Amino acid sequence: MTAPLSVLTRLPGWAALLLCALAGALIPFSFAPFNLWPLGMAGLLAFVLLLHGRSGRSAWARAWAFGVGLYGVGVSWIYISIHTYGNASAPLAATMMGLFILFVAFVFSLPFYVYGRWFSRHRLGPLLAFPSLYLLGEWLRGWLLTGFPWLYLGYGHIDTWLAGWAPVLGVLGVSTVVLLTVGALGHGLLTASPRHWKPWLPLLVAAALWPTGLALQHAEWTEPVGKPISVGMVQPNIPQELKWDPSFVQPTLERLDTLSEGLWENDWLIWPEAAIPKVYHQMLPYLNKLNDRAEETNTGLITGIIFDDAQKRAYYNSIVGLGPALGIYHKRRLVPFGEYVPLEAQLRGLIDFFDLPTSIINQGPWDQRGLQVGSVGISALICYEVVYPDLVAHSARENQVLLTISNDAWFADSIGPLQHMQMARMRALETRRPMIRATNNGVSAFVDHHGHIEKRAEQFVQTNLEGVIQPRRGNTPFMVWGSWPVVVFCGLLLILLCLWRRRSV
Incomplete structure (x- = not known):
């Protein structure tokens, strides 16, 4: 490991958390309206390096900080609906938005406790475990508690060569290629040396997925x-x-x-x-x-x-x-608070935001x-x-x-x-x-x-x-199989890495 990387992976706790938050804040700049996808990959790479060698609790804390940066910038627009149209005061709207960001960042961070607990010290952790756990986290956020499938990495590459993978593997498949590329780069930076060039071979394999995506763009499928x-x-x-x-x-x-x-x-x-x-x-x-x-x-x-069903007394x-x-x-997929109120009996009437005109919708x-x-x-x-x-x-x-x-x-x-x-x-x-x-x-x-x-x-x-x-x-292949091939692939990578760890102990 080079001296600059050694300093990065040994930062004091507060500095590492701040840097993780800044790295997460870079990710939204890969999406519309900015479309600066290299910034997103730079933020991911910094995240990989900052997780290297961390314990479970330390990796989780750094991932939570990364998630706060990611969602703090990426979904800041929620403040407008709460304050301007929900009639909440500015301090209350900011507090509610902050609590939401902390919660989704917490959900984001959960897979990285696993990474720190079992994989962050393994030489193949950045290469295989990091992409798999990040991707499984994206999938988890798509359905847990009805789901919040926002800020998936693949969206930042809809206008790059990787767009060709979307009809094959969906947006999560595009995310996987991004993660494998960044993971391979992180693996090379952490393990390569002038005498050991082989750690760069996975990056060559991952890089080959990019022109393959370009070739797939010419397949019509329909x-x-x-x-x-x-x-x-x-x-x-x-x-x-x-x-x-x-x-x-x-x-x-x-x-x-x-x-x-x-x-x-x-x-x-x-x-x-x-x-x-x-x-x-x-x-x-x-x-x-x-x-x-x-x-x-x-x-x-x-x-x-709005359709009113008198028989069912439903809207x-x-x-x-x-x-x-x-x-x-x-x-079928409703917006929390905008179309229905979770914990309705407890929240109705507290503030105007919990009584929006359309928050009576049935699924x-x-x-x-x-x-x-x-x-x-x-x-x-x-x-x-x-x-x-x-x-x-x-x-x-x-x-x-x-x-x-x-x-x-x-x-x-x-x-x-x-x-x-x-x-x-x-x-x-x-x-x-x-x-x-x-x-x-x-x-x-x-x-x-x-x-x-x-x-x-x-x-x-x-x-x-x-x-x-x-x-x-x-x-398209994605219409037939959905996201399951990507989810299963990442799950298998983790299982193989676990088996590898057991054999090497």
Whole structure:
């Protein structure tokens, strides 16, 4: 080990924790809107080196500091929804955001106790155990306590050579290649010397995965089916503070009608999440009028609305089809506090943030097929659902187009909506399906089956957008197998390393 590395791995505790937090804070700069992926890899490399030789508790503490930096920068936009739209005071909003960051950082840190306890002193720890445990942590955060699958490393590489791995292994597979590369680099730095060059061989193997990803970008995996479809979408830009104001219902409907007027000649017309600001059965006369217009022009109108089920006494965040568009979809992955309140009996009424107008939503059934317009099946996704890779991959199997509607006005002009858009692009790339993304205030866009934005609307303006999409059929490897191959691979790496340790004891 070189002298500079020796100093890095022997820093005083407080200095190491600070450096870990700074390393974690670099990771979000690899995502939108910055897209500085080398910074993310530099932060990871520093993390690997700072974990070297640490005990279980020390590695866990450093990982927690790294997680605080990662989430403190990466999800800072949560403050806006709590303070601005949840009416919490600035100190209270900052406290709540801080507690959330500390909690998700704690969840992030758990696998690294294992790393410090059993692998940090092993010469293959950085090479095999670090990538495996980091990846298994990403997977864990995708489902634990309903999941928070945000800031996966793979998203920072949607525009690099590694994007070719997404249809094969999904975003977690892209993360794995990043981690194997950084782990191999860390392994080389920690174990190589002028007399021992072999520790650099794993880096050559990992580096070969990058041009392989470039080659995989040319594999289509799916094929066009049917004729191209013309689509218009509306971005009404309704201020969040007026969204559910009864006095603003009529102006909202008039704005939707006005922005839609020149779009009825398209095959499809899309309105965003909860575009109609009253529940379904209260708006039946208006919906019937829209249905008649859609039938008259042969335009499939698809809109977000809150659906009220009187029999079940339940409300759903839904998408409904009118005219040639058939079906209704109820959202399955709900946003904590925004759509439901955990520990409701204890938290309701404490502050306005726990009583948001839409925090009464029920979870939709899992066995929903989506929407249909003619022979084209639409995989329908509402807002937060698009960040779940396996959910989207499964939903896309029987459908030819991805549609996500959203309202990111909760996060104003922060980096949150741009991260959200990047994740939607990844879903199009993983499934090799075109995606339509219609939002209240941006980013509204058409995304092709390679994950590239073809057209997008400017954020924070009342506008509409028109484009053409080409439905596609066929399954990518990721749609067939999901994230399991990557999870099993990383689990096997850990098992093999454990067996190796036992034999060498």
